[in-house]
Structure formats: structure tokens, C-alpha cells
Amino acid sequence: MLELREIRKVFNRGTPDENVLFDGFCFSVAEGEFVSIVGSNGSGKTTLLNLISGTMQPDGGQVFLRGQDITAQKEFVRARRIGRVFQDPAGGMANNMTVAENMAIAENKGRGYGLSAGLNRRRVEAYRELLRPLGLGLEMRMNVPVGALSGGQRQLLTLLVATMTPIDLLLLDEHTAALDPKTAEQTMELTDRIVREKKITTLMVTHNLRFAEQYGTRLCMFDKGRIVLDVAGEEKRAKKVDDLLGLFNAISVECGN
Amino acid sequence: MFFVNQMSTILQLGFIYAVVGLGVFITYKILDFPDLSVDGTFPLGGVVFSVLLTAGCPWPVAMLVSFFAGAAAGLVTGLLHVKLRINGLLAGIITMTALVSVNYLIAGGPQVSFAQEDTLLNNGLLDGMSRALSNYMEVLFILLIVVLCKVLLDLFLKTKAGFLLRATGDNPQLVTQMGKNTDNYKMLGLALANGIVALAGSLYCQYSASYNSNMGTGTVVIALACVIIGCVIAKHIRPMANTTGVVVGALIYYAILSAAMLLLGSDYTRLIVAVLFVIVLLFDTGLIGRTMKKLFRRKKRKEGGDART
Numbered sequence: 001m002l003e004l005r006e007i008r009k010v011f012n013r014g015t016p017d018e019n020v021l022f023d024g025f026c027f028s029v030a031e032g033e034f035v036s037i038v039g040s041n042g043s044g045k046t047t048l049l050n051l052i053s054g055t056m057q058p059d060g061g062q063v064f065l066r067g068q069d070i071t072a073q074k075e076f077v078r079a080r081r082i083g084r085v086f087q088d089p090a091g092g093m094a095n096n097m098t099v100a101e102n103m104a105i106a107e108n109k110g111r112g113y114g115l116s117a118g119l120n121r122r123r124v125e126a127y128r129e130l131l132r133p134l135g136l137g138l139e140m141r142m143n144v145p146v147g148a149l150s151g152g153q154r155q156l157l158t159l160l161v162a163t164m165t166p167i168d169l170l171l172l173d174e175h176t177a178a179l180d181p182k183t184a185e186q187t188m189e190l191t192d193r194i195v196r197e198k199k200i201t202t203l204m205v206t207h208n209l210r211f212a213e214q215y216g217t218r219l220c221m222f223d224k225g226r227i228v229l230d231v232a233g234e235e236k237r238a239k240k241v242d243d244l245l246g247l248f249n250a251i252s253v254e255c256g257n
Numbered sequence: 258m259f260f261v262n263q264m265s266t267i268l269q270l271g272f273i274y275a276v277v278g279l280g281v282f283i284t285y286k287i288l289d290f291p292d293l294s295v296d297g298t299f300p301l302g303g304v305v306f307s308v309l310l311t312a313g314c315p316w317p318v319a320m321l322v323s324f325f326a327g328a329a330a331g332l333v334t335g336l337l338h339v340k341l342r343i344n345g346l347l348a349g350i351i352t353m354t355a356l357v358s359v360n361y362l363i364a365g366g367p368q369v370s371f372a373q374e375d376t377l378l379n380n381g382l383l384d385g386m387s388r389a390l391s392n393y394m395e396v397l398f399i400l401l402i403v404v405l406c407k408v409l410l411d412l413f414l415k416t417k418a419g420f421l422l423r424a425t426g427d428n429p430q431l432v433t434q435m436g437k438n439t440d441n442y443k444m445l446g447l448a449l450a451n452g453i454v455a456l457a458g459s460l461y462c463q464y465s466a467s468y469n470s471n472m473g474t475g476t477v478v479i480a481l482a483c484v485i486i487g488c489v490i491a492k493h494i495r496p497m498a499n500t501t502g503v504v505v506g507a508l509i510y511y512a513i514l515s516a517a518m519l520l521l522g523s524d525y526t527r528l529i530v531a532v533l534f535v536i537v538l539l540f541d542t543g544l545i546g547r548t549m550k551k552l553f554r555r556k557k558r559k560e561g562g563d564a565r566t
Contacts, residue, residue, distance in 0.1 A: 074438075075433055076432075076433045076436055076437055076438050076439075077436065079433055079434050079435065079436045080436035083434070084434060086430075090428075091428070091430055092428075092430070092431065092434070093428065093431060094423065094424040094427035094428045094431050095427060095428065096423075096427050097420070097423060097424065097427060101420055101423075102431075104417070104420060105417075105420050105421065105424055105431065105435060106435070108417055108435075109434075109435045109436060110436060112417075113416075113417040113418045113420070113421045113435075113437065114416070114417055114418060115413075115416045115417070115418055116416060116417060117415060117416060117417075118415055118416055118417045118419065118420040119415070162434070
């Protein structure tokens with residue numbers, strides 16, 4: 001359903017620091033897959049997500065979503081079908097607006113934003129019911145500005161909100177990296193539950209090899225703009241964290257790290 | 258009697274600048290955009306109103322047109338900023354500079370006066386009233402406009418479109434994620450803000466029964482001071498909406514400004530405006546609050562030490 005064809009991406013073009021990250025890079029994801037992507041810094045994981053979401057434009061090649069060429073589409077147009085959660089918990093919400101207001105904004109994605117009231121009592125009750133299963137007590141704090149919540153609470157809320165409306169593709173950009181181990185665990189469990197329940201095709205970039213091994217239906221390891229490991233199904237289940245770490249170290253040694 | 262007259266002037270100008278403040282509140286607080294075009298759109302509203310009025314147009318229509326003239330100028334700032342990618346401060350300065358000539362051309366000179374025409378602040382209702390009473394009636398009329406602007410703005414900010422406007426200033430990435438172009442919301446906010454400022458400009462001209470080309474100088478600084486004072490007040494008095502705070506802030510600011518002008522004379526007006534703004538900014542950063550606390554604490558400690566010895 002997602003396909004990147006012959007992608008070329010160059011950084012600092014025309015300067016002595018020119019760096020060709022992707023050259024003739026091809027990558028495709030099937031409907032309903034949950035892909036975990038690991039790799040060292042600078043290996044192109046986040047750039048891949050940026051190219052898919054439209055934050056960055058490729059220097060060559062095309063991006064297809066459900067068979068449609070979206071290469072020329074602006075980021076905000078693509079966002080109508082793609083949800084994204086960032087590493088920074090402050091990145092996904094309007095922090096001076098309340099929990100309820102943020103949820104109201106998210107709920108109207110794709111429906112337009114006219115001059116009707118943004119919130120009413122009935123909607124707030126509905127949002128409460130959505131938040132209750134999280135067990136964070138957020139349902140009691142509907143009128144608190146999101147900025148006053150902890151990083152973990154915000155990230156869980158962002159995740160919930162990003163998947164509130166139907167989307168074709170979910171991009172998770174190291175969304176557990178800024179959280180403490182316990183909250184990260186909780187966030188991953190919720191991620192897994194939402195992705196399973198809503199059957200959303202998902203790409204998750206992570207530095208946590210255990211999460212990559214434990215969750216998802218497919219695992220890719222990136223190195224310098226190439227895919228060095230791509231396993232799915234049985235083959236993925238057979239991989240243990242130690243195998244991944246071994247391969248990861250081998251790559252890093254090649255790099256001279 | 259002197260006090261009664263002075264008080265009505267403070268209330269009149271305070272409420273007029275409260276309207277300006279409501280406009281600037283949109284750009285400065287909601288969009289987080291330092292919009293300097295206000296110095297040009299305030300007199301733009303005034304000149305459009307004055308010229309239309311002297312041409313025989315009824316005052317409500319003239320006020321409405323001045324609102325749209327201001328909105329158009331705000332849209333120009335917005336286009337310069339989002340389409341041509343010009344820095345926000347510079348985009349405002351460009352519009353403001355261009356408007357100096359535009360205003361002059363519309364007025365056909367530096368001044369337009371219309372003492373005889375019917376306006377919101379000079380109509381049949383006020384005939385036969387004593388000077389003092391009619392002054393306070395004028396205050397009431399201006400207050401009506403203030404309340405109208407405040408209520409409409411509050412309502413708009415609670416709509417879905419209003420939510421997205423607020424999110425644009427808060428976290429543009431969120432608006433992008435919702436599949437909306439932040440550019441459009443920035444332009445909407447700038448147009449709305451400058452429309453309101455121009456409306457205030459038309460009120461100012463009705464207050465002085467004339468248009469004067471230098472009426473805009475310093476508007477940004479005055480309005481920003483009102484907004485900052487207002488938001489600090491609203492922050493400490495919880496149930497108060499920010500917009501109400503802006504209105505209160507404008508009154509407080511104008512009272513202080515008038516007192517300072519009485520003491521020093523009107524030659525010092527702009528200097529007072531500038532110094533007051535610095536003081537307001539220092540309050541906003543908390544510098545004054547912290548210094549005061551430190552001074553008081555030191556004094557207390559000293560007293561405590563004295564008691565022990």
C-alpha cells in the first residue's frame with residue numbers, strides 16, 4: 001500500500017559536506033503491516049518518515065500511497081491520510097489548549113473546521129469515555145491545558161488522538177524515546193493495541209531493540225541509507241534481541257565507531 | 258469638574274485602545290506574530306471612515322468599510338509573510354510604511370475634519386445634554402463597540418475554526434497534521450486583527466471629530482502594553498477571560514499614561530509611552546517581581562538579624 005520507488009535524497013548538495021543518503025532506494029509496505037525500523041543515527045530512518053509524510057522532498061523518485069502518486073503533495077495534504085507521532089511529547093498537541101479542545105481538533109480532522117461550536121457537553125462526555133480505558137485519570141482533567149500534563153500522559157494522548165479519525169498510515173518517530181522505561185512500556189502496549197484494533201498500517205522508528213523485536217510484524221535494520229536486515233513473520237519471531245544487537249554492533253564497527 | 262472630565266477622557270481613549278488591544282491580542286497572543294502593520298492600519302481605518310463620512314456615507318456603513326479596509330491591509334502583511342516568506346516583523350514594517358502613503362492619498366492631505374457630520378459619538382441622542390453627560394454617553398457608546406468586539410471574538414475562538422487559529426499559534430505542526438494549511442490561518446488571523454484595529458481607528462476619528470495623519474504613531478507599543486498588562490491580570494484572576502483582561506489592561510494603561518502626561522506635559526507623550534512599555538515588559542518577564550521579592554527578603558533578614566543581636 002506504501003511504496004517508495006528509486007528515491008534519491010542528498011543533503012548539503014553542492015557543498016564539501018555533500019552526503020548522498022538515499023540513491024535508488026526502494027521500499028514497500030503491505031496493507032496492515034506493522035514495521036519496526038531500527039538503525040544507528042544518520043542511517044536514514046527519520047528521513048524515510050519525513051519523505052513519506054512530505055516534511056522533506058526527495059531529489060528523485062516517487063512515493064505512492066494506495067497506488068496514488070503523492071510525491072508532489074504538500075505535507076498538510078498528505079496528513080489527511082497519514083497520522084504521525086513525534087519523539088518530543090510537546091510536538092503533537094497544542095500545549096496551551098485543554099485536553100478536550102485538543103481532542104475536538106483531532107476529531108474534526110477531515111471534516112473541516114467551520115463556525116460551529118468547537119465543543120459541547122456531549123462531545124466532552126464522549127472524549128471522557130475514550131480516555132477512561134487509558135487509566136491515567138485524564139478523564140478527570142478535561143479542562144487542563146495539555147502543557148500541564150507529564151510527557152508520558154501527553155504522548156499517550158497524542159497517540160490516541162492521532163488515530164481518532166480513520167487514517168491509512170501511522171508514522172511513529174521514536175515516540176517512546178523521551179519517556180521513562182515504565183511509561184515507554186505502557187506507550188508501546190497502547191500502540192500495539194490501537195494498531196491491532198484499528199488494523200492501521202504502521203511504520204515505527206525506534207532505538208529500542210527490544211521493542212522492535214517484541215512488537216510489529218516486520219523488522220528492518222537501516223544502515224547508511226540501505227536496508228541491511230528485513231525480516232517478517234516466522235523469520236522475525238526467530239530473531240532475538242541478542243541477534244539484533246550483534247548485527248547492530250557489526251555495522252557500527254564497519255563504520256569505525 | 259476637572260476630575261470628571263479627565264475621567265471621561267481616560268474611559269473614552271481607554272476603551273478605544275481596548276478595541277485596538279483586542280485586535281493585537283489575536284496576532285501577539287494567539288498567533289504569536291509580532292505584527293507592526295497596526296501602526297498603519299489604525300490610521301487607515303480612520304482615514305477610510307473620515308473620507309466616506311464627508312462624502313455623505315452613513316457612519317455605520319463607513320465603520321464597516323473601515324473594518325474591511327484594515328482586514329485587506331492585514332491580508333497584505335499575511336501574504337508577504339506566508340507566500341513570499343518574508344520575516345514577520347519585516348512584513349509588518351513593509352505594510353506599515355506603504356500605508357503612510359496610501360493613507361495620505363486617500364485623505365488627499367494630512368487632515369480630514371467632520372465636526373458637523375452625524376457619527377456614533379455625535380448624533381441626535383446627545384443633543385441638549387450637558388458636556389459632562391454627553392461625554393459619559395460617548396463612553397457608553399464606545400463600550401458597546403468594545404463589548405461587541407469582545408463577545409464576537411470570544412465566540413469565534415470557541416468555534417472549530419477558532420480552535421485551529423489558536424492551534425496555529427500554539428503548535429503549527431498540529432494544524433498540518435490535521436490536513437490544514439497553517440498559511441491560511443495566519444492570514445485569517447492577521448486580517449481579523451487588523452480589521453478590528455482599523456475599526457478602532459474609525460472610533461478614534463469619531464472621538465476627535467477629525468482624521469490626522471500622525472494618529473497611528475506608537476499604536477503598536479500602546480496596544481502591546483495593554484495586551485501584556487491584560488494577560489498578566491487575567492492570569493492571576495482565574496475566571497477572567499484574556500479578552501476581558503485586555504479591556505481592563507487598556508483602562509489601567511490609559512489611566513497611568515494620562516497621569517504621567519498631566520505631570521510632565523503632552524510634549525513627553527511618546528517618551529512616556531516608550532518608558533511605560535519598558536516597565537510593562539519588565540513586569541511581564543518577572544524581573545521586577547523577582548527584584549522586589551529579593552529586596553524585601555533582604556530587608557526582612559536584616560530585621561531578623563537585628564532582633565537577634
